[in-house]
Amino acid sequence: MKFALHIFVSILGMLAASLWLSASAGKTQPWPIAFPSDLGPETVDVSRYPSDLQAVYRGVFQKRCVTCHAAARALNSPLLELEPKRIAQLEAAHSPLLKDEKLAKVGPEVWKIYLKQMRQRPACCGGCSAMTDSEMKEIYRFVRYDSVVRKSGRNTLPWIARRKALIKKYAAFRRALEEEKD
Amino acid sequence: VEDIVKANRLWKLLLLAFLPLAGWLGAETVQDAVLTTAPDMPPAIGSRGPVTLKVVLTIEEKNVSILHGVEKDTLYPAWTFNGTAPGPMIRAKEGDTLELHLINPKTSRMAHNIDLHAVSGPGGGAPATLAQPGEEKVARFKLLNPGLFVYHCAAPPVTWHIANGMYGMILVEPKKGLPAVDKEFYVLQSEFYTKNPFGSEGLQEFDNDAAEAEKPTYVVFNGSASAFTAANPLKVKVGDRVRVYFGNAGPNLTASWHIIGVIFEKLWAFGSTAAPLEDVQTVSVPAGGSAIADFKIKVPGNYTFVDHAIFRIQKGALGILHADGDANPEIYPAAGK
Numbered sequence: 414m415k416f417a418l419h420i421f422v423s424i425l426g427m428l429a430a431s432l433w434l435s436a437s438a439g440k441t442q443p444w445p446i447a448f449p450s451d452l453g454p455e456t457v458d459v460s461r462y463p464s465d466l467q468a469v470y471r472g473v474f475q476k477r478c479v480t481c482h483a484a485a486r487a488l489n490s491p492l493l494e495l496e497p498k499r500i501a502q503l504e505a506a507h508s509p510l511l512k513d514e515k516l517a518k519v520g521p522e523v524w525k526i527y528l529k530q531m532r533q534r535p536a537c538c539g540g541c542s543a544m545t546d547s548e549m550k551e552i553y554r555f556v557r558y559d560s561v562v563r564k565s566g567r568n569t570l571p572w573i574a575r576r577k578a579l580i581k582k583y584a585a586f587r588r589a590l591e592e593e594k595d
Numbered sequence: 596v597e598d599i600v601k602a603n604r605l606w607k608l609l610l611l612a613f614l615p616l617a618g619w620l621g622a623e624t625v626q627d628a629v630l631t632t633a634p635d636m637p638p639a640i641g642s643r644g645p646v647t648l649k650v651v652l653t654i655e656e657k658n659v660s661i662l663h664g665v666e667k668d669t670l671y672p673a674w675t676f677n678g679t680a681p682g683p684m685i686r687a688k689e690g691d692t693l694e695l696h697l698i699n700p701k702t703s704r705m706a707h708n709i710d711l712h713a714v715s716g717p718g719g720g721a722p723a724t725l726a727q728p729g730e731e732k733v734a735r736f737k738l739l740n741p742g743l744f745v746y747h748c749a750a751p752p753v754t755w756h757i758a759n760g761m762y763g764m765i766l767v768e769p770k771k772g773l774p775a776v777d778k779e780f781y782v783l784q785s786e787f788y789t790k791n792p793f794g795s796e797g798l799q800e801f802d803n804d805a806a807e808a809e810k811p812t813y814v815v816f817n818g819s820a821s822a823f824t825a826a827n828p829l830k831v832k833v834g835d836r837v838r839v840y841f842g843n844a845g846p847n848l849t850a851s852w853h854i855i856g857v858i859f860e861k862l863w864a865f866g867s868t869a870a871p872l873e874d875v876q877t878v879s880v881p882a883g884g885s886a887i888a889d890f891k892i893k894v895p896g897n898y899t900f901v902d903h904a905i906f907r908i909q910k911g912a913l914g915i916l917h918a919d920g921d922a923n924p925e926i927y928p929a930a931g932k
Contacts, residue, residue, distance in 0.1 A: 522794065522795055522796065524665075525664070525665045525666070525794055525795075525796060526792060526793065526794035526795065527794075528665065528794075529662065529664075529665075529793070529794035529820075530793070530794065530909055532824075533820065533908055533909050533910075533911065533913055534908075543824070543825040543897075543915065544825070545824065545825050545826050546663050546821070546824060546826065549665065550665055553665045
């Protein structure tokens with residue numbers, strides 16, 4: 414019974430992912446597509462998020478992150494930061510979130526580390542401003558919350574289905590580019 | 596009684612008259628050194644003659660921030676001279692005598708000493724200054740050669756003492772001095788080796804295996820990947836003649852120091868104050884070496900300085916120098932024009 418439910422939720426997730434990907438197709442992409450995440454949506458519905466995080470999303474995330482890459486790269490990334498206790502629970506339950514880092518990269522500091530790497534970028538060699546410490550902290554609060562909401566709990570399987578679909582779509586995209594080159 | 600008072604006065608006058616003569620005959624002049632924390636430099640020395648320069652360095656084992664964090668900074672359990680890694684800049688003059696006081700508090704876990712690359716003699720002064728916890732060592736060294744020199748602790752194991760933050764620099768000005776400039780900065784590159792990856796927060800632990808493999812977790816300027824952020828850059832004005840005293844404490848890597856958008860108009864390579872090179876883009880600075888770079892900022896904006904072994908920027912080897920002033924479209928057009 415549990416297995417059948419698992420399959421049913423997976424199929425639902427795949428269907429949702431297909432719809433979601435086709436809805437995002439054809440959008441203007443101002444940044445080169447270098448990762449599967451870049452092919453996902455560039456926005457997220459934050460209407461049910463806490464109001465301060467909605468403000469960070471619009472006022473900081475959507476302005477700062479797109480200085481160097483598409484917003485889609487962060488929104489569709491596999492990063493998921495959870496407390497060590499929660500990770501231990503996922504391990505005990507053999508969660509699919511811990512099976513493949515391309516689908517979900519789970520750790521206690523993954524966003525913290527990622528954001529510090531972003532802050533270490535040389536700001537287009539001086540052409541634009543670098544990320545400040547306070548911007549980094551604000552963006553961290555948003556991406557951590559957003560990824561917990563959209564990638565874990567009841568959204569685990571739909572999320573994994575989305576990542577699989579993105580990876581598949583990216584492979585097709587690369588193949589098409591190679592064929593064009595030939 | 597009056598005679599005694601007169602005689603006393605006469606004696607004092609004679610003594611006062613004799614003092615300059617004693618100075619002329621070579622009586623010692625002792626000066627307390629002005630020590631500065633990076634990126635600040637002590638003032639230029641000017642035209643004085645040789646003196647005995649007293650420098651007091653106190654060992655402090657303390658946790659230092661090597662990266663600003665999201666919730667907590669990344670902290671490293673450092674061993675320091677005077678509480679900072681890098682330790683203070685000492686500024687002396689060729690011919691001076693350095694009187695070094697090294698204080699190792701009782702609370703230290705290790706013996707410490709100092710090897711100054713500016714000192715001629717065994718160990719660069721290390722054997723003469725080896726101080727056990729609770730000891731103070733005093734030693735005098737004649738500074739025979741001008742240049743910009745690294746100093747570091749050389750107590751066994753020297754590898755750990757350098758890896759843990761025990762280094763700084765001493766500038767020995769040549770007798771004729773260095774050309775005057777508007778702004779001077781002290782920048783020193785070094786590495787930290789930790790068991791957790793770059794960006795992990797809280798107190799870290801030294802990773803000896805990574806150090807032996809020469810794979811640092813952090814490559815930093817002035818002891819922190821966050822030393823010169825957008826909010827805290829080195830500040831200059833357009834038209835300033837700027838000089839950077841750059842050192843590399845290692846312990847392992849050779850630095851490829853470069854400022855994006857700047858050409859070093861004069862470059863004293865390897866810390867030698869003899870004839871400078873001209874128009875240099877990037878300078879190679881070995882571990883335990885240094886360089887002095889002069890340049891003029893001609894266009895306002897942010898200038899990023901890096902180790903041009905470029906992946907090291909992701910380990911922290913990135914800083915910002917900001918110049919305020921009027922645009923100079925003849926040299927550099929505004930974006931998109």
